[in-house]
Amino acid sequence: METSFSNAQRAEVLTQALPYIKRYTGKVVVVKYGGNAMVNEQLKQQVMEDIVLLWLIGVKIVLVHGGGPEITELMDRLGKKPEFVDGLRVTDKETVDIVQMVLAGKVNKTLVNLLEMKGGKAIGLSGMDGRLIEAKVKDEKLGYVGEVTKIHIKPVTDLLNNGYIPVVSTVGCDKSGNAYNINGDTAAAHIAGALNAERLILMTDIAGILRDKNDPATLIPELTLPQADELRREGVISGGMIPKVDCCVTAIHAGVKNAVIMDGRVPHSILMELLTNEGAGTWIRGGQQ
Numbered sequence: 001m002e003t004s005f006s007n008a009q010r011a012e013v014l015t016q017a018l019p020y021i022k023r024y025t026g027k028v029v030v031v032k033y034g035g036n037a038m039v040n041e042q043l044k045q046q047v048m049e050d051i052v053l054l055w056l057i058g059v060k061i062v063l064v065h066g067g068g069p070e071i072t073e074l075m076d077r078l079g080k081k082p083e084f085v086d087g088l089r090v091t092d093k094e095t096v097d098i099v100q101m102v103l104a105g106k107v108n109k110t111l112v113n114l115l116e117m118k119g120g121k122a123i124g125l126s127g128m129d130g131r132l133i134e135a136k137v138k139d140e141k142l143g144y145v146g147e148v149t150k151i152h153i154k155p156v157t158d159l160l161n162n163g164y165i166p167v168v169s170t171v172g173c174d175k176s177g178n179a180y181n182i183n184g185d186t187a188a189a190h191i192a193g194a195l196n197a198e199r200l201i202l203m204t205d206i207a208g209i210l211r212d213k214n215d216p217a218t219l220i221p222e223l224t225l226p227q228a229d230e231l232r233r234e235g236v237i238s239g240g241m242i243p244k245v246d247c248c249v250t251a252i253h254a255g256v257k258n259a260v261i262m263d264g265r266v267p268h269s270i271l272m273e274l275l276t277n278e279g280a281g282t283w284i285r286g287g288q289q
Contacts, residue, residue: 020275052120055121055165063165095181096143124166134150134151146174197255197257208280249284
């Protein structure tokens with residue numbers, strides 16, 4: 001697409017981004033990637049470009065990904081019907097094998113390859129590598145759905161310290177060697193906490209926290225933890241947004257400076273969030289900023 005953007009305007013944009021570049025260079029940012037931004041090929045390319053750009057300016061990016069639609073697609077092809085309880089995938093032994101194949105295999109390596117093609121240096125990990133994500137059974141009725149018990153963060157910090165973008169699939173394990181399907185937002189929150197990350201970004205399929213869930217114009221751009229609690233009591237934060245906010249709160253209590261729930265369907269939303277004054281989505285902050 002042709003643009004009328006002049007070179008002077010391009011230079012001005014870069015200059016305006018400078019304070020934000022200075023703020024995040026050398027800092028850790030954890031991005032949970034999933035939803036529509038993952039299945040839309042054009043958006044996927046743009047997200048990978050954003051991550052490589054941030055890596056090139058010195059941001060220590062960790063990409064944590066899901067892959068629900070791809071898991072469901074393979075289950076369909078194998079004739080296995082997905083079952084959900086309270087929004088969580090019921091995961092029997094056969095399903096956890098499929099989850100492991102899709103997340104740690106196909107999806108993870110596709111994203112690593114894309115980042116490399118865009119000029120980044122990336123290495124893929126599953127939560128089973130180096131026992132990164134240790135887990136236990138969350139609820140017997142869900143089967144092999146895991147609850148995080150411990151994060152062994154060294155595999156991630158080793159990669160960051162050696163200049164790589166770690167790409168983490170959310171399959172965990174226990175001391176007996178059982179594999180578990182771990183909720184991607186939850187895993188990202190625990191990993192961000194273990195890294196004392198500057199920011200956790202949860203990419204979703206809505207604009208952020210809305211005062212009226214049917215009106216994107218009612219986006220709440222910024223919240224403190226007490227304000228988030230109040231909105232939950234009022235019922236403004238409800239349904240599928242509750243676990244996402246819980247993940248942000250978990251991350252902040254674990255040492256993450258702040259967390260953002262944002263619309264992954266918007267092109268270059270990560271860059272807008274980190275490198276502009278406007279930001280994108282709802283920013284939940286902990287402590288003094």
